[in-house]
Amino acid sequence: MNIIEVQNLTKNYGKSRGINNLNLQIAEGDFFGFIGPNGAGKSTTIRTLLGLVAPSGGQAKIMGYDIVRENRKILEQTGYLPSEINFYSGMKVSDVIKYSANLRKAKCSDKAGMLCDRLGLDTSKKVDELSLGNRKKVGIVCAVQHSPKLLILDEPTSGLDPLMQHEFFNILKEENKAGATVFFSSHVLSEVQNYCRTAAFIKDGKIIMSDKVSNLAETGTRKITLKGNATDVERFLADESDELKGKISNVSKMDGAQGSASVSGESASGESLNSFSQSGVSSNNMNCSFLYNGDISSLLKKLAELKLYDLTITEPSLEEIFMNYYE
Amino acid sequence: MNILKHEIKQQKIPLLIWSLSIGALVAMCVLMYPDMKSQMNGVNDMFSSMGNFTEAFGMDELNFGTLIGYYGVEGGNMLGIGGAFFAAIIAISALMKEEKERTAEFLLTHPVSRKRVITEKLIATFCIIVIMNVIVLLCSIGSILAIKEDVFWKELILFHLAYLLMQFEIAGICFGISAFLRKAGVGIGIGVAGLMYLLNIVANISEDAKPLKYITPFGYTESSDIINNVEINVDYLIPGMIIMVAGIVVAYVKYIRKDISA
Incomplete structure (x- = not known):
């Protein structure tokens, strides 16, 4: 009742x-x-x-x-x-x-x-x-x-x-x-x-x-955290192919060396992200996390093309889902 | 009766201060009477020959040489102005203060209907005014006894009753206004009381303005009517009481539907 x-x-x-x-x-x-x-x-x-x-x-x-x-x-x-x-x-x-x-x-x-x-x-x-x-x-x-x-x-x-x-x-x-x-x-x-x-x-x-x-x-959305070659990661995030387009959100990038700068935005190719990522260029590596809502195997195929040092796939927190709704 | 008790408790200190202040002023006037009396012949002539000023305060029809006449003017002024302002302040804040002090959310989310809140607050307002008037009356009687004069019971009680009704009327009007206010408004209350007082003075001075007596509650507190005729002028009292009831009805109609601001 x-x-x-x-x-x-x-x-x-x-x-x-x-x-x-x-x-x-x-x-x-x-x-x-x-x-x-x-x-x-x-x-x-x-x-x-x-x-x-x-x-x-x-x-x-x-x-x-x-x-x-x-x-x-x-x-x-x-x-x-x-x-x-x-x-x-x-x-x-x-x-x-x-x-x-x-x-x-x-x-x-x-x-x-x-x-x-x-x-x-x-x-x-x-x-x-x-x-x-x-x-x-x-x-x-x-x-x-x-x-x-x-x-x-x-x-x-x-x-x-x-x-x-x-x-x-x-x-x-x-x-x-x-x-x-x-x-x-x-x-x-x-x-x-x-x-x-x-x-x-x-x-x-x-x-x-x-x-x-x-x-x-428990939505299909997963949180991906990765550490890899900065140019590779940037290219991946800017990827406009069918497998990735519109399925990546809440991107947050961190300079691998300092690990302090982060930014989140809806679109991986947003201008603010590009300008911001300058701070992370000093090191050749970068940490990056984002939410992915799509087919996991096609994501893995794409990720396999990158030079990666670390990768985790987790359930997002409610906080991250929340941000997703309000953007 | 929880809200009623709570309201009176909340107003305890202002109530005491106002009652004792007005009571002391009235008592002081009475205590000064013996001194005045010895010089009264001159004073009486002077007061009754000040033209408009004399009429404005109703001193043309009163004998200043007697305690009754003297009390009618002096006591009337103290209790008239003081009582009207006090009634206005208490009544205008009755409903408004809950939103102003952000306690409305507390009070109105208890299982008490708005109607009940209004009723108890209204009764509390009238109780507070009655208590104030009783204290002033006691001060007055005490001071009359202190100067060893006879207490003119009938006139005195009638006189104070008229002033009580006057304060009720002002309270009724201000209570109605209170339902509309959210933030401030004590100034509006004082304005209403002051305006009513002035209207009566205007009505006293000018024949053309006589109809104003039907509007202002000071019309039926005219000391000369009460003391010379030993009655309250019902022609002025009835419209006054209708205005008071109208103010109260407006308060109910408005406040029952009011959106309470956060």
Whole structure:
């Protein structure tokens, strides 16, 4: 059963931002990553689902409730962490957490205390004195303390140090195990790859891809890393033959000796690449990596013509697939 | 009632400062009365012979030589200006401040309907205004007792009730405006209060401008009417209360549908 069902949801905000005929399904119990660059419409989607802004078109249901008419019923069983969270100045952390629980008519001080301990949050401090990371922690406690059925988190890890991010995801995993659906937006792909079961990519207000994370990573695309004679490699990358044309992307070249310069671009024959590769000419060798999406044996035939010292073929990371989608 | 309690707590310090300031000013006026009284004959003549200025502040129909008359003008001015500004500031920020201070996302993603948020905030605004007026009234009674004068209960209560309703009306208007604002707006509130005060002065000076009394809430706080007739002028009060309700209705209509800015 789907806990979130979005059909042709549209929100116009004048010219820019907003979402356009967005369709999205999230299964109950899923751990869902919502990926996109800044301004793609992640926050707008979330804010529309939560009823903070009214949709201009389309419809959406959460737990079977309509997001416009039955907003309150949805919010009762949802925990939300905004990307930029602020609290009432002058209040203590413990007061904010209590206020949030009271607004939900929830008795959950035990769980709140446990969460504060795990996140290392000092509840006697005033919220005004908190850093972004610590404000986030307060937000996490407020979102999780009542054990909601659905957790919606908008860029939850920004401002948290790596240790806290780890603890935070542990908390999310436990909530997920206990039956909660987790839906979070991010532009950090590694966290989506590490924790999510399903992911969707959003670009310019539209979902461009939605699938299991394992499927997304298991495309036919392979990442090729090679080290070889610079002139050979340049010639190979500039090759316009049928076997290679349009199948190579995300080229990144490094000077073999220094190994520091790199550049990525869609087309292997782009001008920027040619001019950039000058830095790698000093040595006669060069390192190069790219994504290849085509027949492996014809690639190998082509590669056999080059003078190579090293070659690896690996599965690309989600990050690299992501770059592929947005270029 | 969580939001209601929270709102009052949030405004605790401004509430105390305003109440005690206005209370102290009113009390000071009353405490100065014994000194004034001894020189009052001259003062009364002077105040009642300043032409338009006299009429503007309603001093032509009041006897400055009595505490009631004196209180009607001096106390009325303090409570009128102070109370109107305070009511305007509290009401204009009631809904607006959630977006201004970026707490709206926190509040409105809790399972509380917008209608409920508006209602509790409205009640909180009125409660805060009532508390302020009670404190001022207590200051006033205390100071009258302190100078060993008789408390003119009926007029005093009616007088303060009229000023309370005046503040409610200003609050109602500003509450309506508050629903439209996102960032700043306290200046708008003060502007509304100041404008209303000026309209009343204009109406007092010029016969042609008399109809303005139906618009400005200061029309029914005219001390001379309250003290001489021992009643609030209902002709001015009713339109005022209609304006107040209109402001509140506008707030509901607007805020229930409002897109909350990030």
